[in-house]
Amino acid sequence: MSWEVVIGLEVHVQVNTKTKAFCGCSTAFGAEPNTQTCPVCLGMPGQLPVLNAEAVQKTILTGLAINATINLESRFDRKNYFYPDLPKGYQISQFAVPLVEKGYLDIPVGDGEKRIGITRIHMEEDAGKSMHEGLEGVSHIDLNRSGVPLMEIVSEPDMRSADEAIAYLKQLHQLIRFLDVSDGDMEKGQFRCDANVSVRRPGEPFGTRAELKNLNSFRFIKQAIEYEANRQIELIEDGGEVVQETRLFDSAKGESRSMRSKEEAHDYRYFPEPDLPPLRVSAEEVAAIRAGMPELPGQLRQRFEQEYGLSAYDADVLTQTRELATWYEQLVAAHPKDPKRCANWMANELLGRLNEAGRDIADSPVNAQALAGLLDRIEDGTISGKIAKDVLDAMMASGDSADAVIEAKGLKQVSDTGAIDALIREVMAANPQQVEQYRNGRDKLFGFFVGQVMKATRGQANPAVVNQRLKILLQD
Amino acid sequence: MAYRSLTELADQLERGETTAVELAQQYLARIEAHNPTLNAFVHCDAEHVLAQAEASDAYRAKHGARAMEGLPIAVKDIFCTSDGPTQCCSNILKGYHAPYDAHVITRLKEAGAVLVGKTNMDEFAMGSSNETSAFGSCRNPWHTDCIPGGSSGGSAAAVAAALTPAALGTDTGGSIRQPASLCGITGLKPTYGRVSRRGIIAFASSLDQAGAMTRTVRDAALLTGTISGHDPADATSAADAPDVDWLAACETRDMQGLRIGRPKEYFIDGMDPGVRAAVDAALEQCKALGAEIVDISLPHTQYAVAAYYVIAPSEASANLSRYDGVRFGHRCEHPEDLLDMYTRSRDEGFGAEVKRRILTGAFALSSGYYDAYYLKAQQVRTLIRQDFQQAFEQVDVIATPTSPVPAFRIGEKTDDPLTMYLSDVFTIAVNLAGLPGLSQPCGMVDGLPAGLQWIAPAWQEGRLLAAAAAYEAATPWHQQTPADFTAGEQA
Numbered sequence: 001m002s003w004e005v006v007i008g009l010e011v012h013v014q015v016n017t018k019t020k021a022f023c024g025c026s027t028a029f030g031a032e033p034n035t036q037t038c039p040v041c042l043g044m045p046g047q048l049p050v051l052n053a054e055a056v057q058k059t060i061l062t063g064l065a066i067n068a069t070i071n072l073e074s075r076f077d078r079k080n081y082f083y084p085d086l087p088k089g090y091q092i093s094q095f096a097v098p099l100v101e102k103g104y105l106d107i108p109v110g111d112g113e114k115r116i117g118i119t120r121i122h123m124e125e126d127a128g129k130s131m132h133e134g135l136e137g138v139s140h141i142d143l144n145r146s147g148v149p150l151m152e153i154v155s156e157p158d159m160r161s162a163d164e165a166i167a168y169l170k171q172l173h174q175l176i177r178f179l180d181v182s183d184g185d186m187e188k189g190q191f192r193c194d195a196n197v198s199v200r201r202p203g204e205p206f207g208t209r210a211e212l213k214n215l216n217s218f219r220f221i222k223q224a225i226e227y228e229a230n231r232q233i234e235l236i237e238d239g240g241e242v243v244q245e246t247r248l249f250d251s252a253k254g255e256s257r258s259m260r261s262k263e264e265a266h267d268y269r270y271f272p273e274p275d276l277p278p279l280r281v282s283a284e285e286v287a288a289i290r291a292g293m294p295e296l297p298g299q300l301r302q303r304f305e306q307e308y309g310l311s312a313y314d315a316d317v318l319t320q321t322r323e324l325a326t327w328y329e330q331l332v333a334a335h336p337k338d339p340k341r342c343a344n345w346m347a348n349e350l351l352g353r354l355n356e357a358g359r360d361i362a363d364s365p366v367n368a369q370a371l372a373g374l375l376d377r378i379e380d381g382t383i384s385g386k387i388a389k390d391v392l393d394a395m396m397a398s399g400d401s402a403d404a405v406i407e408a409k410g411l412k413q414v415s416d417t418g419a420i421d422a423l424i425r426e427v428m429a430a431n432p433q434q435v436e437q438y439r440n441g442r443d444k445l446f447g448f449f450v451g452q453v454m455k456a457t458r459g460q461a462n463p464a465v466v467n468q469r470l471k472i473l474l475q476d
Numbered sequence: 477m478a479y480r481s482l483t484e485l486a487d488q489l490e491r492g493e494t495t496a497v498e499l500a501q502q503y504l505a506r507i508e509a510h511n512p513t514l515n516a517f518v519h520c521d522a523e524h525v526l527a528q529a530e531a532s533d534a535y536r537a538k539h540g541a542r543a544m545e546g547l548p549i550a551v552k553d554i555f556c557t558s559d560g561p562t563q564c565c566s567n568i569l570k571g572y573h574a575p576y577d578a579h580v581i582t583r584l585k586e587a588g589a590v591l592v593g594k595t596n597m598d599e600f601a602m603g604s605s606n607e608t609s610a611f612g613s614c615r616n617p618w619h620t621d622c623i624p625g626g627s628s629g630g631s632a633a634a635v636a637a638a639l640t641p642a643a644l645g646t647d648t649g650g651s652i653r654q655p656a657s658l659c660g661i662t663g664l665k666p667t668y669g670r671v672s673r674r675g676i677i678a679f680a681s682s683l684d685q686a687g688a689m690t691r692t693v694r695d696a697a698l699l700t701g702t703i704s705g706h707d708p709a710d711a712t713s714a715a716d717a718p719d720v721d722w723l724a725a726c727e728t729r730d731m732q733g734l735r736i737g738r739p740k741e742y743f744i745d746g747m748d749p750g751v752r753a754a755v756d757a758a759l760e761q762c763k764a765l766g767a768e769i770v771d772i773s774l775p776h777t778q779y780a781v782a783a784y785y786v787i788a789p790s791e792a793s794a795n796l797s798r799y800d801g802v803r804f805g806h807r808c809e810h811p812e813d814l815l816d817m818y819t820r821s822r823d824e825g826f827g828a829e830v831k832r833r834i835l836t837g838a839f840a841l842s843s844g845y846y847d848a849y850y851l852k853a854q855q856v857r858t859l860i861r862q863d864f865q866q867a868f869e870q871v872d873v874i875a876t877p878t879s880p881v882p883a884f885r886i887g888e889k890t891d892d893p894l895t896m897y898l899s900d901v902f903t904i905a906v907n908l909a910g911l912p913g914l915s916q917p918c919g920m921v922d923g924l925p926a927g928l929q930w931i932a933p934a935w936q937e938g939r940l941l942a943a944a945a946a947y948e949a950a951t952p953w954h955q956q957t958p959a960d961f962t963a964g965e966q967a
Binding site: 039042043044045046047048049050051078080082084087088089090141267269270271274275276277 | 556562564569572574575576578673674675676677678680681682708709710711712790791793794796797798800802803804814818838841842843846850
């Protein structure tokens with residue numbers, strides 16, 4: 001009998017506000033330890049939190065994008081636990097009444113879609129960072145991250161495989177970046193995932209779950225879920241029982257170990273945060289945020305297919321991020337004649353080259369205007385598509401415009417029939433045997449002549465003109 | 477001459493009969509003479525006080541006087557000040573220097589006040605007798621074997637013995653009003669949200685409020701007016717609180733048409749007969765001034781103490797988690813590991829009463845007990861608030877005794893926390909409802925002061941001040957001074 005894996009995910013997303021959730025400190029990443037702190041985020045006596053309105057707006061925007069209910073009155077609670085990187089000894093979070101509830105995300109599964117329920121999104125503050133590695137007998141604490149705003153996005157246990165979990169996470173990751181509510185940089189811990197995993201026989205009630213912590217890349221998440229599901233299945237098949245516990249995934253070993261059991265689980269002693277009044281937002285504010293909602297990836301994909309006639313594949317590639325989509329539309333605006341050519345060149349040629357160079361579209365040395373300039377030269381026959389690829393290489397390396405590269409390298413395509421006729425005659429004179437054979441019916445040799453002419457012009461002859469003139473002159 | 481009000485001192489300064497420096501010197505001399513007996517101040521830096529006074533005199537000469545120009549004010553050790561230590565009378569904060577001023581301290585400085593030092597208090601404001609202070613008990617100037625009340629006992633004793641003309645206290649369950657009552661001075665706890673809590677070391681965030689402890693009603697108005705007002709950095713500070721014309725309210729001299737509620741639950745068996753007689757007489761006086769006394773009921777009063785001792789410790793259990801030995805305050809010697817550092821630092825740093833409340837609060841919030849304790853207490857709180865709302869449909873203000881008993885002897889109740897908790901039986905409901913309350917002297921019981929408490933609807937401090945000012949003008953109690961503190965007098 002088969003097993004079914006049941007997965008629910010809790011994702012911590014760092015909201016990309018300029019300042020922290022409850023004080024005016026910068027949230028910029030990578031500063032010297034403890035330089036972006038103040039008495040509030042250091043938890044000094046008598047200091048009080050003041051809620052960052054931008055973090056609220058971004059959480060609401062995210063809620064609207066997942067078709068969720070926005071609670072016009074929500075509440076902050078204190079989550080109590082001791083840890084050196086938690087300065088107040090409690091984290092300000094939302095427990096009883098979160099800002100966002102009951103939404104969903106549709107994810108691609110096979111050829112179709114699957115709807116994954118999202119239980120809630122609540123606001124909270126991040127803790128600092130403890131550092132133990134390379135330190136003997138002491139630990140260091142960096143509180144720059146203390147108080148940085150987070151959204152915790154909690155899904156329903158609706159996923160049935162590691163692949164579905166990854167599809168959900170990728171969809172969510174794309175969404176939060178599209179909405180510009182988070183930079184979503186996983187290496188910087190801006191998108192962190194805990195997974196609740198259980199197994200059951202299909203149709204049976206949910207099994208006992210284990211919570212996997214410390215999952216910080218898509219690859220590890222998949223590994224961790226698969227490892228955990230297999231561990232549970234083996235355990236049950238060997239007559240054992242799954243216990244409710246928190247497990248830590250060790251990405252180096254590719255396995256997880258128990259961190260704490262249910263009995264050792266923290267009692268966080270949640271209670272309403274008395275330093276913050278209930279969070280009230282008006283229906284008008286929510287409506288205004290909804291009105292400012294950018295086009296979402298799905299909508300954009302559909303529009304690209306319809307408006308520009310793109311293939312599903314190209315539309316998908318070009319809507320992976322908002323930056324890409326915007327870049328593409330700038331390109332089309334600058335080269336409106338052929339949106340498909342735009343998509344081709346951007347998706348295959350430009351992104352391919354950027355990918356190889358390990359660069360992002362944001363720091364592409366060739367901007368949309370410049371690429372349009374290159375496409376214009378293909379369009380008007382100045383260069384061939386093949387030559388254009390070399391020109392793009394040169395543009396990437398130098399940052400020069402297409403025209404400058406064409407000019408400097410003398411790559412301008414030869415379309416002048418007089419010049420081409422002269423070349424054809426030279427080639428015919430040099431290959432009298434082949435001319436003879438061709439005229440006797442060996443049509444295949446036509447390609448040979450094309451090649452010879454192109455070679456003589458170092459590829460700069462306009463292939464269409466060459467074809468046309470060759471046909472005429474070879475008949476003579 | 478030391479027993480002067482802020483108002484009298486301000487007039488003398490204005491007329492040039494004295495200077496801020498002279499006043500500072502006089503009060504410093506009295507602190508030096510009497511603090512060893514009273515232990516009202518836990519920190520006083522004479523040089524720094526004189527420097528502020530000099531700066532104030534210079535400011536007056538150049539620009540004229542600000543609202544509290546040159547007036548000496550003492551503050552409870554719970555207010556963070558960027559000069560001198562802020563220790564909350566706890567060993568866990570011994571030697572702690574805050575890098576900032578509390579919002580109310582900034583207000584005082586901007587008004588030209590001279591801060592004379594930090595006053596004694598119960599550790600983290602947890603206590604009703606000042607006996608839980610890590611710096612030793614403060615004594616009641618009326619009888620030095622007696623407690624001054626708490627938790628703002630040092631501020632009350634300092635004002636009563638004229639070691640300062642006025643002081644700031646904080647009131648979470650009666651900590652301004654009860655010691656004011658026991659020391660025979662005036663204490664005003666404003667409406668919750670009237671005064672910013674920023675920079676005031678938190679005990680119970682939903683209840684804490686700073687206020688004035690003074691010799692007269694007008695002084696309380698002046699000081700409260702100076703420290704109150706919206707602070708955007710405190711989300712619980714009211715942005716749209718109705719204003720009060722603080723000093724004008726104190727001009728009232730009669731009670732014509734004033735309806736005073738007399739809640740039957742505040743006149744109970746077991747209260748001191750002398751206190752009861754004093755309050756009864758005070759209400760007769762109010763009648764003579766034209767007030768109508770209306771018998772009312774606040775039916776849920778009996779549950780206030782129980783609800784308070786769930787809610788306040790619950791909030792405190794979280795508020796005091798930051799004292800963990802990691803970043804500031806006391807850290808134990810040679811911790812073996814993290815847990816050892818936490819447990820020993822906190823065990824060594826906190827006193828018994830603070831530990832009792834942290835444990836009580838942590839218990840009340842625990843999974844499985846939350847509904848029975850914390851949630852139930854919050855429901856009681858709502859009922860108590862509704863009691864007052866209904867009462868204020870019938871009356872303008874409510875009058876009660878502040879404390880059921882006068883000051884008791886040091887050590888008398890320290891072994892019995894429950895009896896100690898009952899010291900605040902008449903003051904706690906006001907905090908739970910977030911209302912303003914004022915205590916003023918209304919008689920003497922065997923040489924110890926008794927206090928009359930006024931309660932008004934939220935934001936109606938003006939009503940409290942008007943009633944209290946009229947009563948004060950018609951009675952001698954606020955002019956009584958304790959004997960034995962004449963040394964340091966300069967005629």
